[in-house]
Amino acid sequence: MLEKINQNDWISALGDGVWAYLIIPDPVLRSELVERGAIRQSIETGQQVARQVRERFPGRRAAEILDNLGARVILSQDNPRWGSRLQCAEYQQRPPQVTIYERAMEEMARVAEDFRLDLFADPTVMREVSLSHELYHHLERTEYSPVSKQFRLVSKRIGPFTFYKRAAQLDEIAAHAFAQELCGLSSSPGILDLLMRYTSAAGRSNLFRQSQEIHTLD
Ligand SMILES: [Zn+2]
Numbered sequence: 001m002l003e004k005i006n007q008n009d010w011i012s013a014l015g016d017g018v019w020a021y022l023i024i025p026d027p028v029l030r031s032e033l034v035e036r037g038a039i040r041q042s043i044e045t046g047q048q049v050a051r052q053v054r055e056r057f058p059g060r061r062a063a064e065i066l067d068n069l070g071a072r073v074i075l076s077q078d079n080p081r082w083g084s085r086l087q088c089a090e091y092q093q094r095p096p097q098v099t100i101y102e103r104a105m106e107e108m109a110r111v112a113e114d115f116r117l118d119l120f121a122d123p124t125v126m127r128e129v130s131l132s133h134e135l136y137h138h139l140e141r142t143e144y145s146p147v148s149k150q151f152r153l154v155s156k157r158i159g160p161f162t163f164y165k166r167a168a169q170l171d172e173i174a175a176h177a178f179a180q181e182l183c184g185l186s187s188s189p190g191i192l193d194l195l196m197r198y199t200s201a202a203g204r205s206n207l208f209r210q211s212q213e214i215h216t217l218d
Contacts, residue, residue, distance in 0.1 A: 036151055042171075046179075062135045069096075069139075071098055075102055076102065079104055080101065087104060108192065112126070112192055125183075132178065132182045172190075176188050
């Protein structure tokens, strides 16, 4: 079945924000967040912040904007991974700094090529997308507020005390939406991020099936 899923299938299966739903793997958490409008809000926030940044820094690239906002950009040849997942870039708040992992960037571009996601099959595009993504994280920490803060979840209640947690995936959704808008891309980098999380053929078939269910729910 999988070999029949070509580029257009993946883009139509995971486009239109479907990737954003699936980035939250826990179906219970996902439906709670959908009900509260959190996923839509995350996408809209990312897009809105990107439009404001474009107005503020017309014609500037993400690296220049970061520099202007006092964040350093470091290009690294390290290739860190989280389990089987590649790490392309990293944001650190103190001191403000973005690290771009060049080798991961090349690997991501190759994966994009395998999926025939031509848009992301160029390491230069991947680097601009990743810098934009991390620029959003810098802005959410310094000038805006993370979307996940608006949608706190009850973690547990003990007697009169309520403990909360945040769904960090919402901030990832916002960062992907920001990067897409700022870079003017026709598809979301969230699609590639999601595909990178499902490395086996069985996993990807499963992902495709889930995406079809979400479309059916719409
Ligand atoms: Zn991120």
